[in-house]
Amino acid sequence: MNPANGGWVILLSLVVAMLFGVIHLPETWPGWLGWLRPNWLVLVVFFWVIELPHRVGLIAVWFFGLLVDVLYADPLGFNGFVLAGVTYVAWRFFERLRMYSVLQQCGIIFVLTLAAEILRVFVLGLGSERVWEWAALMVPTVSMLLWPLVFLFLLRIRTGARVE
Amino acid sequence: MTVESSTRLLDPLRSTLASFVSPIYIVAESPYLLSDAVGNVISTRDQLVAENQVLERRVLELSQISQQYLALKAENDRMRALLGSQARLPYEVLVAELVGVIPDPTTFQIIIDKGADSGIRQGQAVLDEHGLFGQVVEVGGFTSRVILITDRDHAVPVRINRNGVRSVAGGTGERDFLELENVSITADIVEGDIVETSGLGGRFPPGYPVGTVSSVVIEPTSAYAQVLVRPTAQLDQSHHVLVIFKPDPASEAESAAEDDGAQVEAELEADEADEADSGAVGAVS
Known part of the structure; x- marks a missing residue:
């Protein structure tokens, strides 16, 4: 995430993903719509790692995750752990993942975001009375469905801004 | 994560980070702030006179x-x-504006636009114009996070306004209900009773309305009555809240x-x- 050589595009996209994570609908709309929010950060981080594995570091992502924790009011370290996990998986297999069809990539996204949701339930269970709800499965589903769009959009930005 | 779940050691770190991320809330909330502002500008004279x-x-x-x-x-x-x-x-109050909502549907927390710079500290009670709203759980430089009384992790000591029966009103994770915990089936609580803060525990000031009892269900098999309370505060509509200073x-x-x-x-x-x-x-x- 070095700002030089187009790195600011990566940073900006992550900040926009954070922003999308806290934009909320008008309060008069039904509350269950809140479950349809995809895990934007996982999508964006996954894209940058498989496209430019040398530009996104585990430590940097982990520290970025701390900011996300405060923003989403999650326990400190949770989002860092999730994003670092995603980075590691994507970085370890980036050559293979690039060759996958969009459908297969969608499958990977589903698995990663599902793992993040399950981990979240355990972590929150440590210090909170919140309970598992099946609606939490909507998050991986929506993330998976949005992946092709996010991928094409970010690819266009990447080629446009010549991020190397 | 483990450290934070059991201690308060990381609170200073959190508040420092919160100062960095708070602009993001404000940008995210800007459509609503803008539409409010535009609404104020283009409202007609008649509307203003009527409102006045x-x-x-x-x-x-x-x-x-x-x-x-x-x-x-x-x-x-x-x-x-x-x-x-x-x-x-007497309690002093500070008016604060809502600038963000925590996106997680399993929790009810909001962000207000006053923080350590206005002297806010953790644990202060928050009201809106109708009743008890929540309490401050995290203070950043310019913003604070407030947990609402309906959150599953929140509970507030209360008493019945009519006869002083004490209880604890816990959040249910539903938008419009609190539940009185461990109410014995013989307790004198009926539908329509006003529930107010009792001030026990010292965190909430006594005597502010929390809600009205909306249903009392007594199961023959249980030693406890199930009492649901509808909060009087407009938890999903209020854009201005009052932070209480002890x-x-x-x-x-x-x-x-x-x-x-x-x-x-x-x-x-x-x-x-x-x-x-x-x-x-x-x-x-």
């Missing part, structure tokens, strides 16, 4: 109530003085003295007949 009339009427009603309140408060304090208990101190214990004595002075003045204005009474109490104390 409504507000003036409310001010009249409220000022009438507050006159009565001053007299009642003075009387109450005199009674408390007679009983030898400490007079209640009077500082250090300056308690002097502010109490000032308070007495203010009350006596108010009394003089409100009710001539009470004057002699107040003088008598003054002599006694």
Whole structure:
């Protein structure tokens, strides 16, 4: 995430993903719509790692995750752990993942975001009375469905801004 | 994560980081702030006049109530003085605006636009114009995070306004219900009772409305009644909230003295007949 050589595009996209994570609908709309929010950060981080594995570091992502924790009011370290996990998986297999069809990539996204949701339930269970709800499965589903769009959009930005 | 779930060691780190991310909330909220602003600019003169009339009427009603309140408060304090208990101190409030909502649907937390720079500290009670709203759980430089009373992790000590039955109102994770915990089936609670903060535990100031009892279900098999309470605060509509500042214990004595002075003045204005009474109490104390 070095700002030089187009790195600011990566940073900006992550900040926009954070922003999308806290934009909320008008309060008069039904509350269950809140479950349809995809895990934007996982999508964006996954894209940058498989496209430019040398530009996104585990430590940097982990520290970025701390900011996300405060923003989403999650326990400190949770989002860092999730994003670092995603980075590691994507970085370890980036050559293979690039060759996958969009459908297969969608499958990977589903698995990663599902793992993040399950981990979240355990972590929150440590210090909170919140309970598992099946609606939490909507998050991986929506993330998976949005992946092709996010991928094409970010690819266009990447080629446009010549991020190397 | 483990450290944070069991200790408070990381709170300073959190508040520092919060100062960095708070602009993101404000950007995310900007469509609503903008539409409010635009709405204010383009509203017609007739609308403004009508609104003005409504507000003036409310001010009249409220000022009438507050006159009565001053007299009642003075009387109450005199009674408390007679009983030898400490007079209640007035609470100061700070108006704050909602600038963000925590996106997680399993929790109810909001972000307000006042933080450590306005002297806010963790644990302060938050009200809206209708009743108890929540409490401050995290303070950043310019923003604070407030957990609402309906959150599953929140509970507030309450009493029934009618007869003083005490209980604890816990959040249910539903938008419009709190539940009174461990109410015995013989407790005298009926539908429509007003539930207010009891002030036990010292975190919430006593006497603010929390909700009205909306249903009491007694299961023959259970030793506890299931009592649901509908919050009076408009938890999903209020855009302005009040943060309550507890009077500082250090300056308690002097502010109490000032308070007495203010009350006596108010009394003089409100009710001539009470004057002699107040003088008598003054002599006694």
